[in-house]
Amino acid sequence: MRTIEFEDHVAHELTRASFVLQRRWLPWSTGLLLLLTVVGAMASLLGGASWWLVAGGGLLSLVSGLVWGYYEWAYRSQRSLRAQLRAGLAGQQLLPKILSSLDDGYYLLNNLKLPGRADDVDHLIIGPNGIFALEAKHHRGRIFWKEGHWYQSKMSRRGLPQPESELRDPIQQLKRNVDYLRGCINGTDRDLSRRTRLWIEGAVVFTHPAVSLDLPDDVLARLPFQVLHARDVPTYIQQHEPRQRLSKSEVRQIASMFGHLQQPGCPPEDSDTP
Numbered sequence: 006m007r008t009i010e011f012e013d014h015v016a017h018e019l020t021r022a023s024f025v026l027q028r029r030w031l032p033w034s035t036g037l038l039l040l041l042t043v044v045g046a047m048a049s050l051l052g053g054a055s056w057w058l059v060a061g062g063g064l065l066s067l068v069s070g071l072v073w074g075y076y077e078w079a080y081r082s083q084r085s086l087r088a089q090l091r092a093g094l095a096g097q098q099l100l101p102k103i104l105s106s107l108d109d110g111y112y113l114l115n116n117l118k119l120p121g122r123a124d125d126v127d128h129l130i131i132g133p134n135g136i137f138a139l140e141a142k143h144h145r146g147r148i149f150w151k152e153g154h155w156y157q158s159k160m161s162r163r164g165l166p167q168p169e170s171e172l173r174d175p176i177q178q179l180k181r182n183v184d185y186l187r188g189c190i191n192g193t194d195r196d197l198s199r200r201t202r203l204w205i206e207g208a209v210v211f212t213h214p215a216v217s218l219d220l221p222d223d224v225l226a227r228l229p230f231q232v233l234h235a236r237d238v239p240t241y242i243q244q245h246e247p248r249q250r251l252s253k254s255e256v257r258q259i260a261s262m263f264g265h266l267q268q269p270g271c272p273p274e275d276s277d278t279p
Contacts, residue, residue, distance in 0.1 A: 006107040009114045009260065022083045024076045031073035038066040092143040092213075099212045099235060100128055100141050106239045107132070110253070112260040119185055121268040126182055131260050135247040138186065138207045139238065140179040144172070148211060149219040175209040176228055183207050183230075188269030194262050201259070202249045208233050208241065 042062035104113055111132035118125045128139040146159025146167075155172040183205050190198050197203075207230035211218060220232060233241060251259070 006105055006111045006113050007109060007260075008101065009112060009264070010116070022087050024080050027073075027076040028080060031069060031076060035066060035069040035073050038062060038069055042066050099143075100139065100210060100238070103235050104128070104130070104239060107242065110256065111242075112256065114260070114263055117186075117263060117266075119182065120189060120266050122185065124182055124185075126186065129263065130242060131251075131256055131263075132242065133251050133253075133256060134242070134245050135251070136203060136205045136259070137242055137245075138179065138183050138205050140175055140182070140207070140209045141212050141235075142175055142209060143212050145213040145215045147217050147219055148172070150221065150224050176230055176232075179207050179209055179230055185269065189266045190262070192267040192269045193265065197255075197258060197262060201251055201255050203259070204248055206245065207231070208238065210235050210238055 042065075045062050101113060101115060107113075107130070111130055114126075114129040114131070116125050116127065117129050126138050127141045130137040130139070144157050144159075146157055149156050149158070155174055156169050157172050158169045159167050187205060190203060209230060209232050211233070212235040216234070218232060218234070225232060231241060
């Protein structure tokens with residue numbers, strides 16, 4: 006399988022929520038400014054420095070300390086967000102390893118950005134038997150369906166049962182992305198889309214090794230996309246029967262097209278439309 010990597014939105018957001026640079030350098034700058042202030046104060050007492058230099062150093066130390074305190078507060082306040090982002094990143098990194106069993110007839114595009122939107126497609130696979138959009142979820146515990154909503158129940162690290170929590174509907178999230186992606190394909194290369202009868206299959210993939218899916222058969226039958234464990238994805242892709250098979254050159258063309266997607270309704274870059 007051939008892999009094409011795009012910028013990882015989740016990893017970028019995790020870096021932002023970690024405030025790495027601020028929390029690394031602000032303690033040093035505060036300490037250095039405080040040290041210079043102390044040295045300046047001693048020099049001032051000995052008649053070797055002006056008092057305004059000492060006051061300026063003290064003010065800078067105070068400002069730097071306050072800014073450091075703010076980022077420490079911001080870091081602690083975003084603890085739950087970082088946990089969610091780490092879980093998402095773990096799922097996104099695990100699935101390509103499982104998909105590596107696919108042969109070189111397939112392309113894997115990771116973190117495909119949707120132009121004009123903040124969302125991205127976690128994994129997009131292009132092969133002789135079609136295009137597959139995968140939404141990776143790294144939840145653990147029991148995932149179940151109740152009264153039209155998705156829920157998660159899990160145990161704490163100490164082995165105590167946690168209250169059920171409602172999950173954002175992954176099927177609707179994937180559907181919005183796939184529908185938009187279809188519009189992007191038509192806007193980028195309508196002729197290629199028409200000629201190859203492109204159709205995007207979709208699957209929500211739960212990647213955590215300690216997850217169990219408890220979804221009734223009648224619910225699964227109504228869903229527009231598959232819901233799978235990560236281990237089942239290669240078989241699902243290999244056994245899929247497409248509407249129309251793609252040649253090797255068409256697979257390469259389609260994979261290349263995703264590198265310069267247009268927003269729906271936008272003319273292609275080589276268009277003469279003003």
